[in-house]
Every structure is written in C-alpha cells, then in structure tokens.
Amino acid sequence: MNKKLFVMAALMAANTIFAQNKDTENADRLFARFEYVDAAKEYLKLAQKKKDPYVYKQLAESYFNVYNTREAATWYAKATEFPQDAETYYRYAQMLRAEGKHEEANVQMQKFVKLAPADQRAIAFSKDPNYLPRLRSQAKLFDEKILNINDDKYSDFGGVLAQDNTFYFTSSRNVLRKKYGRNEEPYLDMYSATYNNGAFTEPSAINEINTKWHDGPACISADGNVMYFSSESFINGAFVKEGGASTGFIHLFRAEKKNGKWGNIKSVPFNGKTWSTGNASLSADGKTLYFASNRPGSMGGSTDIWKVAIKGDNQYGEPENLGSTINTEGRENFPFITADNKLYFASDGHKGFGALDIFVADLTQKTEPQNLGQPVNSAKDDFSFTFNTENNIGFFSSNKAGKDNMYMAIPLCGVDAIVTVTDKITGKVIPQANVTILDDRNNVIESHKTAMDGTTTYAVDCNKAFTFQAEAAGYENATFTMAASKGGKQQVQAVLNPLSALIVENRIMLNNIYFEFDKSFVTREAAFELNKLVSIMKANPTMVISVKAHSDSRGSDEYNLKLSDERARATVQYVISQGIASERISGKGYGETEPLVRCGDKCTDEEHAKNRRTEFIIIKK
Structure with missing residues (x-):
C-alpha cells in the first residue's frame, strides 16, 4: 500500500472535486472517494474516445496518487499539451524526476516558475536549478539496510524504536482485514516487535490500538508509557459525506500503557472536523508534540509540520506552524524530533531527488534543511525517518523497491571541517572569502562564503583527505589540505597572502x-x-x-x-x-x-x- 493513500491523501478530503460533466461523473465520484485505481480505469475509457485536457489531468492525478510514476508522467505530458495550473507542472516535474528524467523535469519546473514566481519552491529552483550533481556528491551520512520483518507483498512503514527496544510500525499485512477500496489492500494496523542487536522478533498486532479503520503510525514517549498514534476521524464522528460515500480525515489519539497493555485512548483536542492531524513525534522531555496537518494556516493548503505545547493531561497549547524554513507550498510530513532538537521530516517541496525526500533541520540554529542524500533518499518516496540514540541507529521507509518497505539507517562517521581564512600579514580574519572543497580526484564538491568571523564549515566523511581552495579579493589564491580524520572537528587554517x-x-x-x-x-x-x-x-x-x-x-x-x-x-x-x-x-x-x-x-x-x-x-x- 502506498502510504499517501491514507496518511497523505486523506489530507485532501476537504478539496473534493465535483463532476466535470455527465461523461466524467462516475470517474469523478471514484476519484473524490480516493478510489484512484478504479477512477483511472474510468478516465482511461474516456481518454480513448476523445481528447479532453480535464480527463488527461485526472488520469495523471489518479496515477500520481498511487505513485505510478511512469503512467502519471505519460498523462501529465498529454494534459500539459493544453494550458494547466502551476501545480500540475510541478507534479509533472516530480514524476519525471522519479523516472530519472531530470532535464525534462527542469523544463516543466521553468513553466511552474513562470506561473507561480512567488512560490517558495519556484524561488528555490530559480536560485539553483542544477542542484542535483551537488546533491549526489554530498558526503554520505548513512548506510542503509532493508529490514527482514517487511512483508513480502504488503506495505510496511513508520518504524520507531522505543527506549525499551520495542519496535513499533504500521503495516497492511493483515489479509483477514477488510480491503481498502482505493488500492485493494487490507486496512492498516499497528504492530510491534522486539529489537536485539540488529535482529527482530516475529511482529504481533497491537490489538488494543487497532480498529476496523486505518491505524498508525505512532510515536512513543521516552519512558515508553505514552503513545500518540494516527487513526481515522470516523471514531470522532468527523467525515465528509457525498454521493452515498463517507470520507474521513486523519485524527491524532493519545494512549497510555498500563500492565503491558495500551488503554485510556483519547482524541487530542486540536483535531478538526475539516482537516487532518497525524504522524506525531514527541520531544524527549514530553513537553512538545510535533505533527503534520493541513489545518488552517498551512502553506498552500497542503500538509505542514506543526508543534504544540503539552500542558497536562489532555491539555495543550495553541498549535504553531514551524514556518517557511521548514514548510513549503508542497507537502511536508512525518516529523521526528531528536533529543538535541534536530527535526527529521519528509518533503516534496524542498530540493530533492524526486517525490518525497527526507530532510533534517537543526531547530536550535534555524538553518536551512539538509537533504539526507543517497542512499537514504532516492527518486522514489522516502519518508518516516526516526532515530534511536541509545542504539545509535535510525529507521526510515521507502517505496524504492516497488512497495513501502522499512530500512535501517546506519550512521557513518563524519567530520566537521572548520576552515578559517586569515590575512598572512595582519592575521585578521577575511569575511566573504570563497572556499571550495575538492575530493581526492580534485572534483569540486561545493563552495561556501566565509562568515563575518572568517569561517565556514563542511561536513565530510571520516578517513578521507580533502583539499580546500581559498580565494578573496586582493589576496593570492591558495590551496590547503586536511588529512584523513576519524571524526570530530578539524581546524583548517587558510592563510592568504595579499596580492601586492x-x-x-x-x-x-x-x-x-x-x-x-x-x-x-x-x-x-x-x-x-x-x-x-x-x-x-x-x-x-x-x-x-x-x-x-x-x-x-x-x-x-x-x-x-x-x-x-x-x-x-x-x-x-x-x-x-x-x-x-x-x-x-x-x-x-x-x-x-x-x-x-x-x-x-x-x-x-x-x-x-x-x-x-x-x-x-x-x-x-
């Protein structure tokens, strides 16, 4: 199961489309109920009869929502033979990137920029349209390993390892469950297993959490006794009814563990009747909850990352949007907050390889989010990153192998190379000097300008030597080396001679x-x-x-x-x-x-x- 169908597509419920005309009425009804597979079949019949830009676009959107990138790109191509809205060109570009067609994707992004120049995604692309080579060559942060508890056929995602080594995840593997009409897979359930030095016990369903609807993913408190999990809004009586069918939203619930069982389940008060709230992450001190929502105040009407203060038993502050550094007009989802305030999240709005990529932002520094790079990220959907500091191991999910699977993210040793540029004669620091880092083959990795204190920092791999070239107006260019290091911080003194x-x-x-x-x-x-x-x-x-x-x-x-x-x-x-x-x-x-x-x-x-x-x-x- 593609998790967008529940975890993300339900967030669009408030934007249900209405029939274009009598011919498309049946297909549009299926689309509005998120039954994209059947909707695509109906639109395809119409597309074979006559040229219709509306039908072409709806076909593309149907395939987009079930992540059939090839068919989505094919029908977006036909749809864009006619004038389209900006978001259609953006989605077309995303599907082309997922198919490895990056130059073609850039052509569509240029059309998106022309139609939506003020969009944050358009501004970022215009500043750096050819970012992919640098993204591919950035220092690798993690190795990956697919987990052996993934089901052979059905989707598994949202893995999180609690401090007591209980591993929680979401899966559609329960074939005894009713099938979900949108993709003919069983409804989602929550499961748990025990983690021991890289191995897992046989997973078992968490029956006290699972309902007849979709359940999961979840986050767990530091002491292992509180769970926040996603489920459907039908439990709270919130849904949209149209054409004899009811469409629910995602709501967030809190549960407590007593005597080894989960109970005392309560809906959080900031759920809404016209928006979705889910995919939470709890801070280490238990005082702040991060979550994804398309509630009012979200950028572009799509999912954003929000946070809310926890003030007591079912008492919360006012939800706060994390702002434009984290959120874009695209989709941001699956937040995970670490003890040192690093926020991992998935996005298709920041610069990535295509579709959803995983990013990390240091909330204490308010820095731009960093793409985790390969092999964690790919041209497909990569999402739901979590990290367990006790075991120094991360987990994430991806459909890079054709279905949603869970992977282990194994941290690699890293070095912070701190380059300080100074004047050889006066010893004073040189701000705005250009520092370029090269690999052992003299290939340029990237360039930075020094800050007012004359420094710039590069995150590089351990056990590798690097070369730095420093340039500044009025100074002799110079080259400096940094020997291979086993980690930590390494100081590189770049002393420049005045040209005179x-x-x-x-x-x-x-x-x-x-x-x-x-x-x-x-x-x-x-x-x-x-x-x-x-x-x-x-x-x-x-x-x-x-x-x-x-x-x-x-x-x-x-x-x-x-x-x-x-x-x-x-x-x-x-x-x-x-x-x-x-x-x-x-x-x-x-x-x-x-x-x-x-x-x-x-x-x-x-x-x-x-x-x-x-x-x-x-x-x-």
Whole structure:
C-alpha cells in the first residue's frame, strides 16, 4: 500500500472535486472517494474516445496518487499539451524526476516558475536549478539496510524504536482485514516487535490500538508509557459525506500503557472536523508534540509540520506552524524530533531527488534543511525517518523497491571541517572569502562564503583527505589540505597572502603553471593560479605583462620551442578571457633556450622541473 493513500491523501478530503460533466461523473465520484485505481480505469475509457485536457489531468492525478510514476508522467505530458495550473507542472516535474528524467523535469519546473514566481519552491529552483550533481556528491551520512520483518507483498512503514527496544510500525499485512477500496489492500494496523542487536522478533498486532479503520503510525514517549498514534476521524464522528460515500480525515489519539497493555485512548483536542492531524513525534522531555496537518494556516493548503505545547493531561497549547524554513507550498510530513532538537521530516517541496525526500533541520540554529542524500533518499518516496540514540541507529521507509518497505539507517562517521581564512600579514580574519572543497580526484564538491568571523564549515566523511581552495579579493589564491580524520572537528587554517606581495621588482611571482603532458590547454589547477595574475592586473589597470614559457631539455629543440610557445599563447588567451584587454598581455615560448639551471643532459628531475617554468614579466606598471 502506498502510504499517501491514507496518511497523505486523506489530507485532501476537504478539496473534493465535483463532476466535470455527465461523461466524467462516475470517474469523478471514484476519484473524490480516493478510489484512484478504479477512477483511472474510468478516465482511461474516456481518454480513448476523445481528447479532453480535464480527463488527461485526472488520469495523471489518479496515477500520481498511487505513485505510478511512469503512467502519471505519460498523462501529465498529454494534459500539459493544453494550458494547466502551476501545480500540475510541478507534479509533472516530480514524476519525471522519479523516472530519472531530470532535464525534462527542469523544463516543466521553468513553466511552474513562470506561473507561480512567488512560490517558495519556484524561488528555490530559480536560485539553483542544477542542484542535483551537488546533491549526489554530498558526503554520505548513512548506510542503509532493508529490514527482514517487511512483508513480502504488503506495505510496511513508520518504524520507531522505543527506549525499551520495542519496535513499533504500521503495516497492511493483515489479509483477514477488510480491503481498502482505493488500492485493494487490507486496512492498516499497528504492530510491534522486539529489537536485539540488529535482529527482530516475529511482529504481533497491537490489538488494543487497532480498529476496523486505518491505524498508525505512532510515536512513543521516552519512558515508553505514552503513545500518540494516527487513526481515522470516523471514531470522532468527523467525515465528509457525498454521493452515498463517507470520507474521513486523519485524527491524532493519545494512549497510555498500563500492565503491558495500551488503554485510556483519547482524541487530542486540536483535531478538526475539516482537516487532518497525524504522524506525531514527541520531544524527549514530553513537553512538545510535533505533527503534520493541513489545518488552517498551512502553506498552500497542503500538509505542514506543526508543534504544540503539552500542558497536562489532555491539555495543550495553541498549535504553531514551524514556518517557511521548514514548510513549503508542497507537502511536508512525518516529523521526528531528536533529543538535541534536530527535526527529521519528509518533503516534496524542498530540493530533492524526486517525490518525497527526507530532510533534517537543526531547530536550535534555524538553518536551512539538509537533504539526507543517497542512499537514504532516492527518486522514489522516502519518508518516516526516526532515530534511536541509545542504539545509535535510525529507521526510515521507502517505496524504492516497488512497495513501502522499512530500512535501517546506519550512521557513518563524519567530520566537521572548520576552515578559517586569515590575512598572512595582519592575521585578521577575511569575511566573504570563497572556499571550495575538492575530493581526492580534485572534483569540486561545493563552495561556501566565509562568515563575518572568517569561517565556514563542511561536513565530510571520516578517513578521507580533502583539499580546500581559498580565494578573496586582493589576496593570492591558495590551496590547503586536511588529512584523513576519524571524526570530530578539524581546524583548517587558510592563510592568504595579499596580492601586492606577489609583485617583486619587475615580476609577478606565481607558482609554476603546470600543463598536462604534451598538452597546451589550461587546466583547472593552472586557471586557479592564473586567476591571481588576473586579480593583480585588474587592481593595476595600467600594468602590461609579458609571458615567457620555458621547457626542460628533454625532447628536440624544435618540439620544445613549439610546445612552450603554444603554452604561452594558451596562458595569454586565458587571461584575456577573464576580462583583461589583449594589448595588456603578450606571450612567447622560449623552449630550452633560457634554462634556469644549466645542467644539460645530466639534469635531475628536480632541475628539469625548475627549468620547465612560466615567467610573468612586468613591462609597464
């Protein structure tokens, strides 16, 4: 069972559609009752008779709601041959991403941005449309392992490990239960098992919690004696009745454990008759409850993450929306709060791989949510992340294998690399310096600007060495390394030399410009060094430079002269490409005619390297 059908789709009950016309009346009725499989069959019959953008869109939405990404993308494509609302283009993009078609998804996102430029998701995309390569290469936070207590056929999700090592989860595995008309799977029940060093006992149903409707998922208090769980609003007499069918909402309930059994079940007072409330997480001190809801005040009318203060026995404060740092006009759901105030949640509104991704935000710092990255997140739905600090293990759910399964999230060792950029002469920190981190193959991972205290921090893997390149206006670019570490915080001191220090008499003293063997194109490393010359020339607009490229004595005189001349010209062309007027720089190759070390055929490798150099002569200051 796709959990959106209960845990998320019920949140749309207040937005029930009405029949477009007599032809679509039956299909629309099925859709309004969330019976998407049957609704799709009826819409498909209509689509085969004539072109109808409404039918195409409803077909796409039907498949979207049962997470049939391929069919959803197919019918969104047909629907968008006609003008559509902004959200349709957004959902189409999500389905394309889930199918791995990221360039096509970006095309649809551009249409979404045009129609809804003020939408938080549109603003984020416009700022960083090509974020996926960086997301794929970010430091891995967890390894994953599928749990062996998943049912072979039916859905399992929402796993949470209590402090007493009882593992609670939600499943549709009970084949004796009535089938759910929306997807022909049994209704959801709550189950528990015992966790022991990575293994689980045989799960058993929690009969005192389970009803004839959907039940779960749940969260458990630190002492294991209080449970908040989701169930259907029929228990509270809240539902929408239309066309002879009743549609319920999600409501949140509290239960207490006594003598090993759950009882004293009460509905929380902030449930509503026209909105859903569910998927809760309780703070370690038991004073704050986080939950998902589409109650009034939610952004875009979709599900948001909320919190409420717990003041006593069934006494609560006023629910508070967590705001636009966490919530978007998309769907945010499945919150989980840790003891150190880190909030894990699922979202399809923040930048991800497609569909629902899992994010974490440090609520003490009010930082932007971080995508957990691969392998936890995928192009499919990834959600319901929980963490047990005692066992240092997390759990999450995903339909990446074709149905909702539960996975273990195994934390990886991490290092906080704290880079501090300072002036070599004065020792003062340099704010707004650009710091780029590279992997062991010199591939750029990401770049940050230093804060006012001259620092920026990168979260990287343990047991790996990293390189940092630091740049700042008026300073010499420099490269720094950080050795492999077993974890914790590592300080990297990036000391930059003022560019003025590179001007020595009539020369610009750069590090050697290296080219690949037998090649003359400018490499990334060479460009990094030449940018120092560009900065100096921009700071000194009357300066004129002559580039002299030299080779060592290996190879023929003719070959060395030709190659060094090509490299000199490539160097000049690069500097010109960076905005320096062509009349201010010229270059020439000298081959082996002006050796720095006259050693002939007896040169050592070190002496060859000294002769294989590039000089930057100041012709005019």
